[in-house]
Amino acid sequence: xxxxxxxxxxxxxxxxxxxxxxxxxxxxxxxxxxxxxxxxxxxxxxxxxxxxxxxxxxxxxxxxxxxxxxxxxxxxxxxxxxxxxxxxxxxxxxxxxxxxxxxxxxxxxxxxxxxxxxxxxxxxxxxxxxxxxxxxxxxxxxxxxxxxxxxxxxxxxxxxxxxxxxxxxxxxxxxxxxxxxxxxxxxxxxxxxxxxxxxxxxxxxxxxxxxxxxxxxxxxxxxxxxxxxxxxxxxxxxxxxxxxxxxxxxxx
Numbered sequence: 235x236x237x238x239x240x241x242x243x244x245x246x247x248x249x250x251x252x253x254x255x256x257x258x259x260x261x262x263x264x265x266x267x268x269x270x271x272x273x274x275x276x277x278x279x280x281x282x283x284x285x286x287x288x289x290x291x292x293x294x295x296x297x298x299x300x301x302x303x304x305x306x307x308x309x310x311x312x313x314x315x316x317x318x319x320x321x322x323x324x325x326x327x328x329x330x331x332x333x334x335x336x337x338x339x340x341x342x343x344x345x346x347x348x349x350x351x352x353x354x355x356x357x358x359x360x361x362x363x364x365x366x367x368x369x370x371x372x373x374x375x376x377x378x379x380x381x382x383x384x385x386x387x388x389x390x391x392x393x394x395x396x397x398x399x400x401x402x403x404x405x406x407x408x409x410x411x412x413x414x415x416x417x418x419x420x421x422x423x424x425x426x427x428x429x430x431x432x433x434x435x436x437x438x439x440x441x442x443x444x445x446x447x448x449x450x451x452x453x454x455x456x457x458x459x460x461x462x463x464x465x466x467x468x469x470x471x472x473x474x475x476x477x478x479x480x481x482x483x484x485x486x
Contacts, residue, residue, distance in 0.1 A: 235381060236289055238356040239273035240336030241266070242329055242404060243295030243364040244322055249457045255365040257300040258455065258466040265455070265466070266293070266301040269364040270317060272373050276360050279377050289356045292318040292339045294332040295364070296325070300469045322428075329404060330431040333361055334417045337410075358384075359413055363404035365454040367464045372405050372451040379445040380407050390440040396449030401442060403433045405452060412440055 243256040243266050250258075256266035263271075270291060277289035293303070297319060320339040322331040341355060358380065362369050372394045379392045393406035416436050421427045428436075455461050 235279055235358065235377070235384070236356040237276055237279070237358040237360055237377070237380075237407065238289045238340045238410075239276050239291040239360045239362065240333055240340070241269045241273055241291060241293045241295075241362055241364055242332045242336075243269070243293055243301070244326060244332050245295075245365070246326055250455075250461070251458075253468050254296075254300065255455055256295060257469045258461060259469055260367045260464055260466045264301045264303070264469065265367060266295075266303050266364045268367065269362055269369055270303065272362065272369045273360065274317075275370070276373055276377055279374075279381070290318060290340060292320055292336045294320055294322055294336045294339075296321065324429060327429040328431060329363070329433055330420065330436040331428040333413065333436065334421075334428045336361075337413060337417060355410065357410055358407055359410050360407045361404055362406075363454060365456070366402075366405055366452070367455060367466060368451040368453070369405065372402075372447050375447045375451075376405065376407050376445045379443060383443060386443075388441060389443045391437070392443045392445050394447045394452050395444040396447060396452040398449050398452075400452065401444055402452045403437055403442075404454075406442075408440075416440065 245255060247253055247255045256264060258265050260268065270293065273291040277291065318339050320335050322335040337359070340359070360373065362373060366372065376392050376394055383389060383392070390412040391406050391408040394402045416438070417428065420431050420436055424431060453460070453463070455464065455466055
């Protein structure tokens, strides 16, 4: 399986008093680190558990040092998976605008280190929001469903769904052609294009295959009460300074 990954990290975090969600620390890592590492794991998935054909990860959001993302990029495993950075236009344009920016970045020429077959445009794109603290559990379940049902061309996307019956379009894997088609359609149909467009608008008409996962694995962090449920804390001064320890497994 060949999949690229878009990690969305560009929200305002208004209900967290402006503290960037991406910078919250769960266990020993920031939420953005956890999302990037989940994405890195996704590009390595192949048939029957064999290695995948590679892919790229793009982080859409501000270049915020408090996320300690540099620690993840300095991990020796980073050399096997290119991690790009980009920003939605205009900033804070919402998740649909972020996805469009991510697709554009993934469509550009690969860096020299990423040259080769794995750098080609992947037919599948995983989209994950950085505010899901258990993305490392939910995303593998979605990928397993893609491996199982990927030959069914009537399916445009696979998305996690908890027992609360809520489909999570930001914990999902899409066929790139379907996403490209919807991005182009929204640009044509809305005066402001993707700016401020909802995920409902972007995914209108797409056929989703729900992937059952534990509801807690689909939860996101929007408020301090949500953060408390996952023992998520604001970044410390050492994290902001880039002295955060490199993560190698994830808090469970």
